[in-house]
Each structure stands twice: as C-alpha cells, then as structure tokens.
Amino acid sequence: MARNIILYDNSLSPCARRVRISLIEKGLSWETQNIDLSRLEQRSPRYLAINPNGLVPTLAHGCRVLWESNTITEYLDRAFPDTIQLYPTLASERIEVKRWQNSELVMAKTFRPLMYQRLMGPIVHSSRTYNEAMRIARLSTDDPADLEWEDKVWRVAVLTPEEQIISEHQLYEFADSVESELKKSTSGWLVGNNFSQAEISVYPRLIMYPWIGLPLELARFPNTTKWMARLAERPSFTQSLSAEIQKSIKFLQSPIFALLCRLASKPVEKRWIFERFYVNIIGLAIRWARSSEHVEETTWKAPRTIPPIESVSTPRSPASLEMDGPVKLAVTRDSPDSSLIAAALRIRKIEYFEEKSTSAPRLEIAGKVIEDSGLALDAIDLVSAPGPRLFPEDVVEEAQVRIWLAFAASWHKEFNPLLKALILGLTQIREDPKLNTAAHVLETRLDQLESRLKGREWIATNAFTVADEALKIKIEMLPPMGIQVDSRLNITTWMQRCATVNFAFI
Ligand SMILES: N[C@@H](CCC(=O)N[C@@H](CS)C(=O)NCC(=O)O)C(=O)O
Incomplete structure (x- = not known):
C-alpha cells in the first residue's frame, strides 16, 4: 500500500540502508529520491532546508519530515502499529538496542573519514579533474568548510597514514565488541531472543568494513560471520542493496581498486607515467558506469505538503527500567x-x-x-521515576524532540575543539584557521536555529522539552568562544524563555 513516504537516500549510505531494511521488513512502500553525496547535494541549501544536519537519510511521511536514521526507524515502529515491531517493548531490551545504535554511531564518526579516504576519495579523484570536482561541489554549496572538505577528498588527504592506523584499530574494537556479544548470545541475536532493530542498525556499516580495507576474517570473527550470513539471507537485507552497488562490491574489494586507492593518495607529481595512465583509465571506467556524472542539475523533489492519514500509533514504551541502587x-x-x-x-x-x-x-x-x-x-x-517522561507520548512530538536533539548533538565536531581551545586559555580563536572555520560552521547552525524558531515558542513541540535544554546549554557557551548570538532575535527571546523554566515544577 502506498503510504505517502519519500526516502531521501543514497545507495552507498549505511544509515539510509537501515531505514530501507526497516521499511521492507514492515512491508511499507516508499518513493526514493537520490541525494548524490559525491556532488555534495546533501550540503545544498535546498536539502539543508529539509535536513539541517545535511546528511542522508531524511524521511518524509506526507508533510512530516524527519532526519536521523535511528529516529526514523523508531518513528516507523510507532506510526505503523499494524506492522512488525522491530524495537522490543521490554524497557531492559529496548535500552540494549539503543546501546548498539549509539555505539554504532560512535563508530561511524571514525568510519566516515576512513571511508572518504579509501572509497569516496579515490572514486572522485580518478573520475574527475580537480577543477571539475570543485566546480561540481560549488553547484551545491559555497560554504568554505564544505569546499575545504571537497578539496581534501579529491586530494585523498582526509587522513594521514598514522591517523588511518588509529582509525583501523578503533573500528576493529567495535567489530570485536559485536563478536564478543554474539559469542555470549544463546539466541544468535544481539539483543534478547529475537531479530531486532539492533541487527538492522549494526549490520549495514559493518558489512562495509572490507570495502575500506578492513577484512572481517573468519578466524577472528566466527560468530559475526555466521550472523552476517544469516542476515544476508533475509529478503530485506538483499532487497535494500541497489543493483548498482551489488555489481560494484566485487570491484571495490578487488586488487584493481586497492591499487587505485594507493595511487590516488600519492601526489600527482610523484606518480610514474604508467601510474597516471592507470588512474585515468579506471577513472574513465567509473565515469562511464556512473550515469549521474552526466547530469548537471539536481533531480530530487521536495517533500509533499499534505499531512499523512492519521492513525492510532503504538504507545510509548513504558518507563519500567528498574533502579537497582543509587544513581x-x-x-x-x-x-x-x-x-x-x-x-x-x-x-x-x-x-x-x-x-x-x-x-x-x-x-x-x-x-x-x-x-x-x-x-x-x-x-x-x-527508568521508573516520579518526574515527567523526557520524550512526549505523541509519536510526532517524540520524533521532533529526537531530531532536534540530533541537531544539537551534531555540533560536536566544531564545538569540541573550540571548547578545548577555550579551556586551554586561547583567546584569539578567530586567528587560528581551523578554529575559525569551526566557528563559521557554528554560526551557520545558529542561523538554522534562528529560522526554525521563527513564530515558535519552543524548538521541538509547543512546550519546553529536553531538546530546548540541549541547545540552550550549548548556546550559552558560544559567546566566550567568540561567537555572538545577540543579533539573532528569535534565539535571544527563546533563550530568555528557557531561563524561566523551573525544573522543580515541570
Ligand atoms: N547520525 C546520522 C548520520 C547520517 C550520516 O552520517 N549519513 C552519511 C551517509 S551514511 C552522509 O550523509 N554522509 C555525507 C557526509 O558525510 O557529508 C544518521 O544516523 O542518520
């Protein structure tokens, strides 16, 4: 049945794949709008207007627009109660699923740069000239931070060799944690006795390890290998992989691609003639295989403005996690x-x-x-506690709180180095180019928040929520970092409103 769902997707994205798997498991049909990450379409103002974090996936259910894969999948469970429920209702198991989702997201922060170094970088580098790559990026964005990133990606200089070794080590630590959990598990699943959202959340990125030079050897990962083979047999896991990617897997794991990666990360002037020739030939083949290379304009459509048909949603999971000692x-x-x-x-x-x-x-x-x-x-x-729940009972409001929490959390990459510099006593933050770029990115985030707050009292719903608190805490810390907030009127008024909230009476 058509459910008026649009998924803003990219076939290479493991985050989007977990949404695709959930949709298929639930028997929900959807329309795909492809966001080309190699052209930085996710950073275009048009896309940022529907997902301020500038990442895929985004899911539109009628006029409800949600980002953050784990929020989307939780929303789907609650909004479609007549479908298979992938999150356990038992609080103790639900929190374990969320633990896997969170540690997977932490792992993703290490995975992303290594993936750009070893997969996206070599592809972009060999199939586009530098000027072409920058021109294509500029079609989507003129943000200096994005262009700086594209420059690093094209030069295949996202990580140094030393940083890559550290990343490899951290990524294997995550794989080891999966292996040791599966070794202990009597059911063969990560949480409890059943297949759950934990599998759907962990598998898509783990299966990509070999694509970035991290093989999952049978001897070291016997349980994980068995678990992956079992999952690969589920129709949702096969159908969630596009035909284009299925065809590319062999190439990505071949010595041909491994050699391309080695050569692409070598400065052009240091390459031998035959090495240059090799990179060009493989680049031409990639270019030929990727039909989107020939398209100048973005092709994706905006979400629909009509609200989805209202239905009864699954109730929120009860707060029944037992306290067993002091907090x-x-x-x-x-x-x-x-x-x-x-x-x-x-x-x-x-x-x-x-x-x-x-x-x-x-x-x-x-x-x-x-x-x-x-x-x-x-x-x-x-946990069972006397105060009100952090997430609202209403399914749409719950998802809103979660997406705005994710918006606040996504500031970490820029916020943390600025905070560190401040703690170390650096006062001339704007004079350091890297910190200045970080400050610039945070200013853009403030602009996004300013426009969200236009005509609204609170960020996520029509009452104060933990999402307001998360953003307020960060914004209060910006002025000492040299980032002024005062000129943004909606934010200033909202901050004053937040200051009047008394937790004792919530
Ligand atoms: N926490 C986000 C992460 C989303 C994410 O990192 N998406 C990747 C693809 S898996 C992306 O859009 N990458 C583009 C970029 O890094 O600029 C989620 O789970 O949805």
Missing part, C-alpha cells in the same frame, strides 16, 4: 553533555550523586554504566 553522575567540567544529563535527571526528579571526572561524563543508572549523552537520555526516560 551516580560523574561530571566533566565545562561539558555540555554533563549539564544535559544532569538537567534530564532533574526533569525526571531523580536524585543522584555527583562526582567529578576528568574524562567523558559517566552515568550509572539501573545497573548500567553509560558514557554517551544520547543513550543516557534514553535510560533516564525509561
């Missing part, structure tokens, strides 16, 4: 994540002991030790 929060000085977790505990009226920490904030709650603020919010939401 402890180890806070890090000047850390927005620490402040957010503390605020969430106060909203839910949970008493906790605070300790000081020099590493990442750490929450101990309901027998779990959590070092990720996203996961911490979910755990705080799922």
Whole structure:
C-alpha cells in the first residue's frame, strides 16, 4: 500500500540502508529520491532546508519530515502499529538496542573519514579533474568548510597514514565488541531472543568494513560471520542493496581498486607515467558506469505538503527500567553533555550523586554504566521515576524532540575543539584557521536555529522539552568562544524563555 513516504537516500549510505531494511521488513512502500553525496547535494541549501544536519537519510511521511536514521526507524515502529515491531517493548531490551545504535554511531564518526579516504576519495579523484570536482561541489554549496572538505577528498588527504592506523584499530574494537556479544548470545541475536532493530542498525556499516580495507576474517570473527550470513539471507537485507552497488562490491574489494586507492593518495607529481595512465583509465571506467556524472542539475523533489492519514500509533514504551541502587553522575567540567544529563535527571526528579571526572561524563543508572549523552537520555526516560517522561507520548512530538536533539548533538565536531581551545586559555580563536572555520560552521547552525524558531515558542513541540535544554546549554557557551548570538532575535527571546523554566515544577 502506498503510504505517502519519500526516502531521501543514497545507495552507498549505511544509515539510509537501515531505514530501507526497516521499511521492507514492515512491508511499507516508499518513493526514493537520490541525494548524490559525491556532488555534495546533501550540503545544498535546498536539502539543508529539509535536513539541517545535511546528511542522508531524511524521511518524509506526507508533510512530516524527519532526519536521523535511528529516529526514523523508531518513528516507523510507532506510526505503523499494524506492522512488525522491530524495537522490543521490554524497557531492559529496548535500552540494549539503543546501546548498539549509539555505539554504532560512535563508530561511524571514525568510519566516515576512513571511508572518504579509501572509497569516496579515490572514486572522485580518478573520475574527475580537480577543477571539475570543485566546480561540481560549488553547484551545491559555497560554504568554505564544505569546499575545504571537497578539496581534501579529491586530494585523498582526509587522513594521514598514522591517523588511518588509529582509525583501523578503533573500528576493529567495535567489530570485536559485536563478536564478543554474539559469542555470549544463546539466541544468535544481539539483543534478547529475537531479530531486532539492533541487527538492522549494526549490520549495514559493518558489512562495509572490507570495502575500506578492513577484512572481517573468519578466524577472528566466527560468530559475526555466521550472523552476517544469516542476515544476508533475509529478503530485506538483499532487497535494500541497489543493483548498482551489488555489481560494484566485487570491484571495490578487488586488487584493481586497492591499487587505485594507493595511487590516488600519492601526489600527482610523484606518480610514474604508467601510474597516471592507470588512474585515468579506471577513472574513465567509473565515469562511464556512473550515469549521474552526466547530469548537471539536481533531480530530487521536495517533500509533499499534505499531512499523512492519521492513525492510532503504538504507545510509548513504558518507563519500567528498574533502579537497582543509587544513581551516580560523574561530571566533566565545562561539558555540555554533563549539564544535559544532569538537567534530564532533574526533569525526571531523580536524585543522584555527583562526582567529578576528568574524562567523558559517566552515568550509572539501573545497573548500567553509560558514557554517551544520547543513550543516557534514553535510560533516564525509561527508568521508573516520579518526574515527567523526557520524550512526549505523541509519536510526532517524540520524533521532533529526537531530531532536534540530533541537531544539537551534531555540533560536536566544531564545538569540541573550540571548547578545548577555550579551556586551554586561547583567546584569539578567530586567528587560528581551523578554529575559525569551526566557528563559521557554528554560526551557520545558529542561523538554522534562528529560522526554525521563527513564530515558535519552543524548538521541538509547543512546550519546553529536553531538546530546548540541549541547545540552550550549548548556546550559552558560544559567546566566550567568540561567537555572538545577540543579533539573532528569535534565539535571544527563546533563550530568555528557557531561563524561566523551573525544573522543580515541570
Ligand atoms: N547520525 C546520522 C548520520 C547520517 C550520516 O552520517 N549519513 C552519511 C551517509 S551514511 C552522509 O550523509 N554522509 C555525507 C557526509 O558525510 O557529508 C544518521 O544516523 O542518520
């Protein structure tokens, strides 16, 4: 049945693939709009207007537009209660699924640069001249940070050889954690006794390891190999892979591509004649195989403006995670994540002991030790506590809170180095080119927020939510970093409104 769903997708994207798998598992049909990442279409103003994080996937269900793959899949479970439910209802299992999703997202931060170094970079480098690559990127964006990124990608200089080794090590640590969980599992699944969203979230990127030079050897990963083979047999896993990618896999894992990667990362002037010839020939073949190379204009369509048909949604998972001792929060000085977790505990009226920490904030709650603020919010939401839930009962409102939390979380790449510089006492932040670019990116994020707040009192719903708190905490820290907020009127008024919220009465 057509459900008025559009997926803004890219066939190479593991994040989009997990949404595709969920849609197929649920028997939902959708329309695909391809966003060409190699042309930076995800950074175009038109795309940023529907997804301010500038990443795929985005899902439009009628006029409801959602980003962040894990939020989308959770929304699909709740919005389509008559389909297979992929998230467990049991709070203890649900939080384990979310733990996998979070550690997968942490792994993705290491995977992304290595993927651009070893997969996207060589493809773009060999199939386009430098000027062509920059001209194509400029068709989508004139943001200096994006153009700087494209320059690095074309030069296949995203990571140094030393950084690549560190990344490889971290990525294998994640694969080891999957292996050890599957070794312990009596059901053969990551969480509980059933196939769940955990599989759908972890598999798509893990299966791409060999494409970026990280083979998953049978001897080291026997359980993972078996698990992957079992998953590959599910129709949703096969059907979620485009024919184009299925054809390309052999090429991406071949010595031909491995040689291209080696040569592409060597400066052009240091290549032998036959090496240059090799890169050009493979580049021509890639160009010929990729039909989109010949298209100048973007082809994707905007979301529909009609609301989807209302239906009864699955109720929110009950807050039934049992507390089994005191709640402890180890806070890090000047850390927005620490402040957010503390605020969430106060909203839910949970008493906790605070300790000081020099590493990442750490929450101990309901027998779990959590070092990720996203996961911490979910755990705080799922424990039985006297205060109101962090995520609203309404399915659309819940998704809105989650996407705006993801918007706030996505500032980390720029926010963290600026914060570090500030802690180290650097005052002339704008004089450092890298920090200046980071500050510029955050200013763009503020502009996005300013336009979201136009005519609205709160960021996600029509009441104060934890998403407002997450953004407020970060914005308060910007002026000392040399990023002024005052000129943005909607943000200033909203900040004043946030300051009046008294957690004791929420
Ligand atoms: N946390 C986001 C991550 C999305 C993401 O990183 N998407 C990648 C493809 S898997 C992308 O759009 N990459 C383009 C880029 O990095 O500029 C999600 O789960 O949706």
